[in-house]
Amino acid sequence: MTTALGTFTTRPLDPFPSSRLRSGKGGTVSDVELVHRWVTHPKASFWLMGGARLEDVEREYMAISAHPHHDAFIGLHNGEPAFLMERYDPTEVELKGLYEAEPGDIGMHFLVAPTDTPLHGFTRAVITAVMETLFADPSVRRVVVEPDVSNSAVHALNKAVGFEVLREIAKPEKNALLSACTREQFETARREGAAR
Structure with missing residues (x-):
């Protein structure tokens, strides 16, 4: 996806710490070292x-x-590592037995890399790129997410790209707002966002 902020793409994360070393702002690091910096x-x-x-x-x-x-x-982002994306089958991972699955559901997590020089609109561009990547698979009809109930920043981002809160659910590690976004809801949100 290319926007006014640049080009956003994804590639599979390489979990092997000694392979496919990448050069980045912090020198040469593996994907695992990079993600460790981000998640901690x-x-x-x-x-x-x-x-x-x-x-x-x-x-x-x-x-x-x-x-x-x-x-x-x-x-x-423009060829440099800038965010983490996870995709999962919610009937097998994270939400198994916790919600009423529909055919074509896919689960998602995303994390924007911390930065000292934030770009206005960057996180929204990331979640839009993530949603585009997921919906590029024609079998995906709906994206489901389960952010922590107190993560108000992500709730606002989710709403901006078309997510609708279904209900609060209790997971072992947190209370979460189960939310879903159909392909149609995403496209409507994109059109409305572009019209602003």
């Missing part, structure tokens, strides 16, 4: 990994890589 940053408190060691993050993303119903991606 205070701004990522809702990821519940603030005290995670590098080995914990490696183990988590190795498990996701091996899971048949869960995938992780590094999001790129």
